[in-house]
Amino acid sequence: MHDFVANLPQTLDQVIQSVPLFKPELALIGAFLAVVCATLFIDKHWKQSSFMIYIGGLLISFPLLCQQLGQPDRGFFDMLIIDSFSVYARMLLLFALLVTGVLIRQHFSEKPTRRPLGEVYSILLAAGLGLHLLTATSNWLIAFIAIETVSISSYVLVGYFSEHKRQSEAAMKYVLFGSVSAATMLYGLSLIYGFTGNLDFTAAAHLQGLMAAPVALCTVAILFIFTGIGFKLGFVPFHLWTPDVYEGAPTPITAFLSTIPKIGAIVLFSRLVHAWLPTPFYFSEVTYLFLVVVAIVTMLVGNLIALRQQNIKRMMAYSSIGHTGFLLMTILAISNNNQEVLLFYLTVYTLMNLATFAFIDAIECTTGSVELSDYTGLGKKFPLLFTCFTIVGISLVGLPPTAGFIGKLLVFTAVFEVYQSSKDILFVLLLIIGTLTSVISLFYYFKIPLFSFLRKGDDESPVTPLNNRLAALLGIGITVLLLVLGLFPNIVLEFLR
Template identity: 50%
Template sequence: MNEFTYYITEFLNHIIGSIPLFGAELLLIATFIVSILGSLFLAKRFPQATFNITCIGLILTLFILLQQYAANTVGGGFFDLLLIDRLSIISRLLMGFSALVIALFMRQYALKTKNARNVSDAYSILLTATLGLFLLVSSTHWLMLYIAIETVSISSYILVAYFAAKKQQSEAAMKYILFGSVCAAIMLYGLSLIYGFTGNLNFASQEQLTGLTSTPNVVMGVAFFLLFTGIGFKLSFVPFHAWTPDVYEGAPTAITAFLATLPKVAVVVLLARILQSWTASPFFYSDILIYGVTAVAIASMLLGNMAALRQQQVKRMMAYSSIGQIGILLMAALVYQGDNAHILLYYLTIYTLMNLAVFIFIDRLEHQLGSTTIADYRGLGKKQPLLFSCFTFVLISLIGLPPTAGFMSKLLVFSSVFDSFQSTGSTCYLLLLIIGASTAAISLFFYFKIPTTAFLKDYKQDSTVQNPNDSQVDTLYILAIIFSFSLLILGLFPSLLLNILK
């Protein structure tokens, strides 16, 4: 024990020195505790107390992150458990902002469904999920990453199950937690193998890279397969996508919007970091990893877009289309080299804006019609011109047609993939480009089902579907319309955002 006494002062100084880097997360933890206390003691007198605490906490967190952004903070802390760089600061800003929108979304959902139960705890869970996501993008240490992934997963299970009142919702929650826990457990086994082979838990460290080089290839292949099972579940790429349609359909729309955006952003950033440090070093699996990611991306794009073609439920269609979108996200992660983070971040920002806007529109229509079937949208385009014009515009952006921001973001990703193809001459980049472009054409057919049904078919009064009224205007709806317009503006002037991200 005595040999440690010399180091204790040094350790303590290091820990105290790391605390400023951890400011945003500490504030989230404090907000979480305050919000739990708020829901315990204030919920009876002020029903919105927890929501307000959550919003204030998230806004203050964004403020701290903006300070880090302005100061251009870079550095590691807590014995390399924490890594703060440009990528982590900007992706955390994006996720903090989206969490704020999701909090508004959840409030709207709770108000509209007139849920008699006290929903204030759901906001606290949203805060823990955000905390996990923040840690996920700011670490290269497997211990931290596993804790972060599990924090996000457990919070997501609770969020899906929290509002479950109907049969299908509880089924979705059960499928989600069983599938998710299995994948997380398998990933843990893979991590234990990697730890055993390399003796180090930091995937960016030199020791782990040399350890990976000297391990037998077959064993390493098993370990990688197990590891990517866990990552694959969170990103829902093929063949770990089976839960996505069921959970997206069964979960409340506010939670579906959460699942479709925030965890994807965080895990793509993580995957980009892993691929960057592993493919750069010359060990047996560095090439095979690229082939594997390419194969998975191609399979996801084909299967997601094909399966989306025959969906009648709009949420199920969005689930399959998000599997297709993952292919492009994997392409963006594959070409991440450290200095071109702005391409990845631009794509992630636009992806988040599009998906949030689409789910806000779906939710609004769901509350008006009481249904999420595409056929029930018929003739509504003339009744609600503003909603459906914006909806159509966001869908055009999801396909990736000009002049939208979706087009610009895809163009940036595709052109950097093409650059990699020219510099390496590897056919897998070319295959990615071909499949990416052709599946975008396929996606035209199912995304355009919504505007054609809404604008070209006649409105019919149906007894099963309620009469829609467009009188209510709420914050969330205005926000979705602002998102649609910003997609247009960012599509015409992408440098507005790219300069911030550089």
């Protein structure tokens, strides 16, 4: 205890010095508190106040984040890592949060609820804060707090409205599954802490502790930890909640769930894997084999089950599971000098999913249905929307001339390069499964144009005007962005390098 007291002044000094590194997150915290107050006091007089503060907080956080560009630094006793990887990931997070915020506002102005919307924005900001931390740490304590912050926020987001049976059921499944995963992860972390006496998973002491740990217990601990991360990412066998929650949650919340938590979790996972893989010891082998097997199984399960889905939100859930498998393969293929491959694929994936859910939301607000069979004949009524929807589908498959193609091309190139240098047969397997599942995905994404354009609907029904135009416009804007990125990928790639 005396050692601790003697070090106290230096400790405090370092904390104070590190505070400027935390500015983008402080902006989010400030906006969070302001939104809570605005919901209580100002929303009665001016309904938009909480939404405006939400947007304002994100817009203030962005330039503060830009200041950190190209200035790698560490703060709070190496608990906070500022590097280009985390800065780009956080920029993407802020953009995605902005889009989801707008989608939520539009969705609930079409379908008013009795619950105050302001609280949703504050919870979104809390989730954003957790994800910011997740991308900028290699410390288990911060990672666990961040994962729990994101999880609890997501439970609330899914369960907040609970307007019909399905929504409350989805929320219950989510909260129970999520809490069990978090508890399991915590137990794994406690074992890892026991082996190493250190909570920073990149530290030398941590790796040495893992090397000396007993084989069986070490395997159990690692698998337990992967349970927690696997739940956030939604890879097999921890994907069971995904389809139910995606289907049950309101559409803009599904847009949030399918993109934003994955950005944070994948960045953390990639840091973890790159810290643990390079050693020749047992725990590296476990990590490596686990990752390869899970990537393959996830790609296959996600894409194959998606084939027989009739509900488009369920289909997108399985599609996002498939994409998670693809992201795991990307993690294996990249090293420290080509992180832009992962970031580019992540950006494209986020854009594609946000656009898809914007379209689904616009159609849901107009026709009130999310079943694929109800899309019959809608292509004639909303030609522009469904053309763009089809383009996003093409991008999700990974065909030119869209950004999805460039993303997949970069990943496959990276995997092939690793194979050439390591001659590891598992990478060929990954490559084959990756291509095969891309082909499989063609069949279910093309159900969208199949139903909307090719199947004849009843032409008698009057042409209803499209509700929720802003969501549709947002989706169209993102589609244009996807095409531009597909034709000129260097705009973003240069920036990410």
